[in-house]
Amino acid sequence: MQNKPISKVIFACLVLVISPNLVSADETAIKSGEKKSVACTACHGVVNSNNPEWPNLSQQSTRYLIEQLHAFRDGTRKNALMSPQAMGLSDIDIIEISKYYNSIPAKRGKISASDNVVELGQSIYRGGIEDRGVPACISCHGPKGLGIDRTGYPKISGQHAKYLYHALEEYKEYYDTRDKRGKNFAIMSSISFKLSNKEMKALSEYLQGLY
Numbered sequence: 001m002q003n004k005p006i007s008k009v010i011f012a013c014l015v016l017v018i019s020p021n022l023v024s025a026d027e028t029a030i031k032s033g034e035k036k037s038v039a040c041t042a043c044h045g046v047v048n049s050n051n052p053e054w055p056n057l058s059q060q061s062t063r064y065l066i067e068q069l070h071a072f073r074d075g076t077r078k079n080a081l082m083s084p085q086a087m088g089l090s091d092i093d094i095i096e097i098s099k100y101y102n103s104i105p106a107k108r109g110k111i112s113a114s115d116n117v118v119e120l121g122q123s124i125y126r127g128g129i130e131d132r133g134v135p136a137c138i139s140c141h142g143p144k145g146l147g148i149d150r151t152g153y154p155k156i157s158g159q160h161a162k163y164l165y166h167a168l169e170e171y172k173e174y175y176d177t178r179d180k181r182g183k184n185f186a187i188m189s190s191i192s193f194k195l196s197n198k199e200m201k202a203l204s205e206y207l208q209g210l211y
C-alpha cells in the first residue's frame with residue numbers, strides 16, 4: 001500500500017464507491033457466468049440445447065439450477081455425461097452460471113405430437129387426475145409452465161419432450177428413496193409415481209409446445 005502513488009489509491013477507492021451504481025452486482029455475476037459457461041454450451045447451447053435428451057437451460061429458475069448443480073457435484077443426482085461437468089465448479093461458479101442461464105430469454109417450443117396426445121397432457125396439466133390424487137401441474141408450474149424461481153419450481157414449458165419424459169421417469173424410479181434427494185425431489189417423485197407412462201408421455205409432448 002505504502003509504495004502505491006496516492007492517486008492510484010484514490011482512484012481505486014472511487015471505483016469501489018461508484019461502480020455499484022454503474023454495473024449492478026447481478027450484471028457482473030451474469031457476465032462472469034457467461035464466460036464460465038463456455039464448456040456448457042457445447043451441449044446445452046445458449047438458448048436451446050443440441051440434443052433432445054439434454055435440457056434447455058435458458059430462463060430456468062436460478063434457484064433450481066443452483067440446486068441441480070450442487071446435486072450433480074455431490075453425487076445426489078447422477079448422469080454419465082453431466083456429473084463430470086459439475087465436479088470442477090466452485091460455489092461461486094454455480095451461482096454465476098445459474099444467473100447467466102436464467103437471464104437468457106427462452107425460445108418457444110413446438111408441438112410435434114398428435115392432437116389427442118396433447119389434449120390428454122393438457123387436461124392433466126390443468127386439472128390433475130382427481131380420483132388418483134394427482135394434483136394439477138399448473139398449481140406449481142404456472143399457466144405458462146414458467147415455474148416459480150423463489151421456490152426452485154422449474155420452468156418446464158418449451159423443454160424437449162424427450163428430456164421431460166426422462167425426468168418424470170427418474171422421479172418415479174427413485175420414489176422409494178425420494179426423501180434422500182431433498183424436499184423438492186420428494187414433491188415431484190410422489191406425483192410422478194401416480195402417473196402411467198402414457199400420461200407422462202402426453203404431458204411431455206404438451207409441455208414441449210406450451211408457452
Ligand code: HEC
Pocket residue numbers: 037039040041042043044053054055057065068069078079081082085086089097154166
Ligand atoms: C457432454 C454434454 C454436457 C455438457 C458439456 C454439460 N452438460 Fe449439463 N446436462 C447434460 C445432460 C445429458 C443432462 C441431463 C441429465 C439427466 O438426464 O439427468 C444435463 C443436465 C443439466 C442440468 C439439469 C437441468 C434440469 O432441467 O434439471 C443442469 C443445471 C446442467 N446440466 C448444467 C450444466 C452446466 C452449468 C454445464 C457446464 C459447466 C453443463 N451442464 C455441461 C449434458 C451436458
Ligand code: HEC
Pocket residue numbers: 055067124125134135136137138139140141152153154155156164167168184185186187188191203
Ligand atoms: C406441489 C408442486 C408441484 C406440482 C403440483 C407439480 N410439480 Fe413438477 N416440480 C415441482 C418441483 C418442486 C420440481 C423440482 C424437483 C427437484 O428439485 O428435484 C419439479 C420438477 C418437475 C420436472 C423436471 C424439470 C426438469 O427440468 O428436470 C418436470 C418435468 C415436472 N416437474 C413436471 C410436472 C408435471 C407434469 C406435473 C403435473 C402432473 C407437475 N410437475 C406437478 C413441483 C411440482
